[in-house]
Amino acid sequence: MANGLPDPPCGLLTADAARSLVDSVDAFLFDCDGVIWKGDKLIEGVRETMELLRKMGKKIVFVTNNSRKSRRQYSKKFRSLGLEVTEEDIFTSSFAAAMFLKLNNFPSEKKVYVVGEGGILEELKLAGFECFGGPEDGKKNIILEADFHFEHDKNVGAVVVGLDQHFNYYKMQYARTCITENPGCLFIATNRDPTGHMTSAQEWPGAGTMVAAVSCSVQKEPIVVGKPSSFLMDFLLKSFNLETSRMCMVGDRLDTDILFGQNTGCKTLLVLSGQKLVVLSAPQSLSRVQ
Incomplete structure (x- = not known):
């Protein structure tokens, strides 16, 4: 354990690992700041990723620690950036x-x-x-x-x-x-x-x-009450008929996003603020992703 974080098996997300991850997940939980956008600028590739995941039948939910906006205000921001997201799919601190x-x-x-x-x-x-x-x-x-x-x-x-x-x-x-x-x-x-x-x-x-x-x-x-506290997960589970083992938390912070996912039994995906390098960690997985 380092800096209070668990040490599950993890590795770089290769093409094979990505396919395996998507097949094992029904819902992706996305952080917003640094993952979907930076400030008011959409990160490259986000719109295409959202469209692809939805075509594959995956549920997409947004879980953000940023308390400056309400869910209504966040839905408006998503639309301003060309993304259609309902208030019901947004969970803010x-x-x-x-x-x-x-x-x-x-x-x-x-x-x-x-x-x-x-x-x-x-x-x-x-x-x-x-x-x-x-x-x-x-x-x-x-x-x-x-x-x-x-x-x-x-x-x-x-x-x-x-x-x-x-x-x-x-x-x-x-x-x-x-x-x-x-x-x-x-x-x-x-x-x-x-x-x-x-x-x-x-x-x-x-x-x-x-x-x-x-x-x-x-x-x-x-x-x-925000990440990494598991409090928000209670609302996610009540809102959607899903199991945490079939969810993946995608974020850019180890101490909030990834720890939140691990605390609640989700798979986790770390993105480095829009860069190409990502890290996958799956609870109870015994093999390192190659």
Whole structure:
């Protein structure tokens, strides 16, 4: 085991191995950033790959840790890039955060404070929760003066932290105060990715940097609902009549995508952000792919 990751048999994906993989899989789970696109640029060959897999009768699902958009907003982005994908085939970490609260019977009278962007707010509202924060609080400042006391809503029962381009000291203090001063307040992270492909030119700080800041200030670890947590897999299994052994997770990160697949019993396929080299790993396989 290296860096917390299992060491299953793995190897380069040759033509023979690719045919064997496709024959053994009914559904492919694709990450988005760095696998389908970089920023707003579609990676070469993606459209043709999607068409081929669908012609072969394979189910295609998208599982992303990026919480900036809701499933509705992601469906719109897919269409803008020439890919027809329905909301039902998209599973985001923003959706996972809302579903976690719903499944755990989060009290309807409690509020949710969001350190993140519109995607989290939209999914929470669609799930019936009262929430606030997000981009609006990115405009707020704190002036530290003697005897200054930071006021917050005592009715906040959960804080959700995700990728936030408007992250600031005000948000960090609001989250910290709710978690430490509101009895039983949940601390939920959409994901802990350290970086992400926010543009096609380079990588940028990911949600994990915001989560780390809040976690450090409250001296508490969050509940993580995105990959590599297996939480999203429960919804996949409920939505589609498939077995995890007949699924393949395709991603560009070992610590999230591939670990998610291995944690849930899927085959896994690592792509190096659009490059030709890929690595296949199959649970319970005893032979190295040649």
